[in-house]
Amino acid sequence: MSDFKVTVLGNGSAVPTAHQHPSSQIVKMTDMQLMIDCGEGTQMQMIKYGIKHRNLDHIFISHLHGDHYFGIFGLISTFHLFGRDTPLHLYAPSELKDLIGHQLRVSHTTLRFPLIFHSLEETGNKPLLVHKNYRVTTFPLFHRMPTWGIKISMKNEDLRIDKGFVASFNPTIEQILKIKKGEDFKSEKGVLFKNEEITLPPKPALSYVYCSDTAFNESLIQYLENATLLYHEATFDNTMEEMAAEKQHSTSEQAAQIAKQSNVGKLLLGHYSARFEDLSALLTQAQSIFPETLLSEEGKTYEIGI
Numbered sequence: 001m002s003d004f005k006v007t008v009l010g011n012g013s014a015v016p017t018a019h020q021h022p023s024s025q026i027v028k029m030t031d032m033q034l035m036i037d038c039g040e041g042t043q044m045q046m047i048k049y050g051i052k053h054r055n056l057d058h059i060f061i062s063h064l065h066g067d068h069y070f071g072i073f074g075l076i077s078t079f080h081l082f083g084r085d086t087p088l089h090l091y092a093p094s095e096l097k098d099l100i101g102h103q104l105r106v107s108h109t110t111l112r113f114p115l116i117f118h119s120l121e122e123t124g125n126k127p128l129l130v131h132k133n134y135r136v137t138t139f140p141l142f143h144r145m146p147t148w149g150i151k152i153s154m155k156n157e158d159l160r161i162d163k164g165f166v167a168s169f170n171p172t173i174e175q176i177l178k179i180k181k182g183e184d185f186k187s188e189k190g191v192l193f194k195n196e197e198i199t200l201p202p203k204p205a206l207s208y209v210y211c212s213d214t215a216f217n218e219s220l221i222q223y224l225e226n227a228t229l230l231y232h233e234a235t236f237d238n239t240m241e242e243m244a245a246e247k248q249h250s251t252s253e254q255a256a257q258i259a260k261q262s263n264v265g266k267l268l269l270g271h272y273s274a275r276f277e278d279l280s281a282l283l284t285q286a287q288s289i290f291p292e293t294l295l296s297e298e299g300k301t302y303e304i305g306i
């Protein structure tokens, strides 16, 4: 498995059921974990599925409907009780800062660790995180209140070297690294090879996009385009298009439609309404438009790769 993957901790919508927890997931990269949404029960799901606190320094909350953040109070409290002393970055709508501040005041709690709040309203087009290996950005969704989607893109700027050239000229590791960065190569006999003669463009960068909650809107395509894996809500099935529009959610077919138009690699459905005992109709409807669709399952980890 690659070191870029997502574990789904909760994929239900507003009301929990015996089988579905509200939204939360963990995106794992080489040296960090990023939590996306923190619905009620997220801590218990973390314990159940072996998610450690280590390297969990960044939490993103998409919007302030309770099924996306009611778990944050408990998680912050547990970090405090476990003696955490490293900073926790919370990226969320600005009103969450007041709610957390109030909860800490009434419980007479002074956190042992720095809680660094980043208001999504102020982020604008700036990336949330820029790392040497990845970049995290947000974009607006279409819901009943201000709501943000999130995109995590791995950076891949290294050129690929022509295999025939490597076999013929046997460059050293040091030379290979330089060629991958764009330098020319001089053979032992003094023949100069221009970089463009011996390299191919970099592999396409892997990316993961999370869209929950949102209505169908083609203006999202610019953010979703060519994503390796798209998690998209499918709160309703195709018979409920009117209700989806009214509540600013999507049907399974609409999730598939936006995935198709955005040319994503794979689509992972989630945010299922509690009314569905059987999710197979959602899958069939989506696959009829976009065959590379999967139903997300709680506790399951999905590789973000080819």
Ligand SMILES: [Zn+2]
Pocket (backbone or CB within 6 Å): 063, 065, 143, 213
């Ligand atoms: Zn919502």
